[in-house]
Amino acid sequence: MVTVNENYLLLKSSYIFSEINRRVEEFQRKNPDADIIRMGIGDVTRPLPEAVVEAFHRAVDEMAEEETFRGYGPEQGYPFLREAIAENDYASRGVDITADEIFISDGAKCDTGNIQEIFGLDNVVAVTDPVYPVYVESNVMAGRAGPADDDGRYSGLVYLPCTEENSFIPSLPEERVDLIYLCYPNNPTGTTLTEKQLAEWVDYARDSGSLILFDAAYEAYIQEDGIPHSIYEVEGAREVAIEFRSFSKNAGFTGTRCAFTVVPEELEVPDSSGRMHSVRELWNRRQTTKFNGVSYPVQRAAEAVYTPEGQREIRESIDYYMENARIIRESLERAGLRYYGGVNAPYIWIRTPEGMDSWQFFDTLLNDAEVVGTPGSGFGPSGEGYFRLTAFNSFRNTVKAMERISELSF
Numbered sequence: 431m432v433t434v435n436e437n438y439l440l441l442k443s444s445y446i447f448s449e450i451n452r453r454v455e456e457f458q459r460k461n462p463d464a465d466i467i468r469m470g471i472g473d474v475t476r477p478l479p480e481a482v483v484e485a486f487h488r489a490v491d492e493m494a495e496e497e498t499f500r501g502y503g504p505e506q507g508y509p510f511l512r513e514a515i516a517e518n519d520y521a522s523r524g525v526d527i528t529a530d531e532i533f534i535s536d537g538a539k540c541d542t543g544n545i546q547e548i549f550g551l552d553n554v555v556a557v558t559d560p561v562y563p564v565y566v567e568s569n570v571m572a573g574r575a576g577p578a579d580d581d582g583r584y585s586g587l588v589y590l591p592c593t594e595e596n597s598f599i600p601s602l603p604e605e606r607v608d609l610i611y612l613c614y615p616n617n618p619t620g621t622t623l624t625e626k627q628l629a630e631w632v633d634y635a636r637d638s639g640s641l642i643l644f645d646a647a648y649e650a651y652i653q654e655d656g657i658p659h660s661i662y663e664v665e666g667a668r669e670v671a672i673e674f675r676s677f678s679k680n681a682g683f684t685g686t687r688c689a690f691t692v693v694p695e696e697l698e699v700p701d702s703s704g705r706m707h708s709v710r711e712l713w714n715r716r717q718t719t720k721f722n723g724v725s726y727p728v729q730r731a732a733e734a735v736y737t738p739e740g741q742r743e744i745r746e747s748i749d750y751y752m753e754n755a756r757i758i759r760e761s762l763e764r765a766g767l768r769y770y771g772g773v774n775a776p777y778i779w780i781r782t783p784e785g786m787d788s789w790q791f792f793d794t795l796l797n798d799a800e801v802v803g804t805p806g807s808g809f810g811p812s813g814e815g816y817f818r819l820t821a822f823n824s825f826r827n828t829v830k831a832m833e834r835i836s837e838l839s840f
């Protein structure tokens with residue numbers, strides 16, 4: 431008889447988004463004229479840059495002609511894109527990453543979810559809390575997390591709380607951990623680590639033999655100096671870190687799908703007998719077995735992100751979202767709310783007012799301002815008492831939503 435992978439039964443239901451929808455629908459039913467503004471979603475709203483669209487069209491035309499048609503491409507991605515990434519995202523910042531350390535994929539979600547497969551099941555996993563849920567749930571599915579308590583805290587994972595009390599800077603773990611997921615700029619808190627703060631983690635990983643899985647999906651939103659765009663800007667990171675990047679949030683590829691993962695050549699992990707294995711080779715083996723590459727037109731479209739026009743256009747979109755973020759921050763201040771993020775990230779993390787939990791604050795904003803955000807408790811136990819707004823809505827809607835919130839007093 432077929433049996434289920436029982437690890438799947440340990441997953442908590444994705445209660446948060448269905449509960450948000452239920453409450454919003456009920457409110458809309460009772461208030462059919464309500465003009466609800468959704469500021470909870472982490473999806474971009476601006477269209478693809480023109481340079482990207484043109485390259486996309488040209489590549490589709492190539493696929494229509496016998497002479498230029500392409501079938502299966504390299505599973506790791508076409509050299510033209512891997513080289514453009516090595517040159518523009520790394521060499522230009524003085525970081526030495528070669529094209530053959532870069533693996534093109536159809537998303538940082540898949541890569542951050544799949545990467546754990548190449549590591550042993552007995553590895554202890556550490557996650558910051560609150561957290562992008564994919565890191566946790568992919569490890570639950572694999573069997574590394576064990577059962578969860580009522581707060582959704584899995585017994586087999588090490589949680590590194592990031593709250594107001596520690597200025598959202600995770601402390602080094604007291605217990606032994608092997609795989610450490612770090613995401614900076616952070617979703618959901620919108621906070622960042624300085625080079626010095628990140629260097630502490632790199633040093634820790636080097637000393638303890640652990641490995642950092644660094645998600646830099648929001649790197650393009652960094653506005654301030656002194657904040658690393660890549661973990662490889664930190665000395666010694668090549669031996670202890672894998673980096674995930676995406677074209678989703680910098681160039682509007684959430685519906686087009688293109689991302690990449692960097693696995694440096696030096697990165698090695700031992701088997702149970704102590705023999706060392708190249709992580710790049712393991713990831714290459716995994717990808718060539720289970721993945722058949724990103725479509726040619728999409729890779730040409732991603733390549734166009736690095737042209738001068740592409741760069742100018744993506745900068746415009748990021749500036750647009752960050753102007754929204756500025757308006758959100760100023761309005762929250764007027765409303766007397768404490769908040770974090772929104773300076774180097776498109777996320778603003780609000781401390782809920784005294785005596786209000788994440789869901790009570792959700793209901794207040796929905797009822798009194800007709801604005802929808804995401805209760806922080808949905809991102810992990812330490813997210814309780816916080817609330818996430820995103821800068822991804824239109825300028826008009828952001829201004830309208832924030833005028834309404836400014837009028838509330840907390």
Ligand code: PLP
Pocket residue numbers: 472536537538539540542562613617645647675676677678683684688689
């Ligand atoms: N990593 C983080 C931290 C995210 O917030 C998201 C999307 O919201 C992703 C990865 C997913 O990126 P992609 O669209 O490349 O799958």
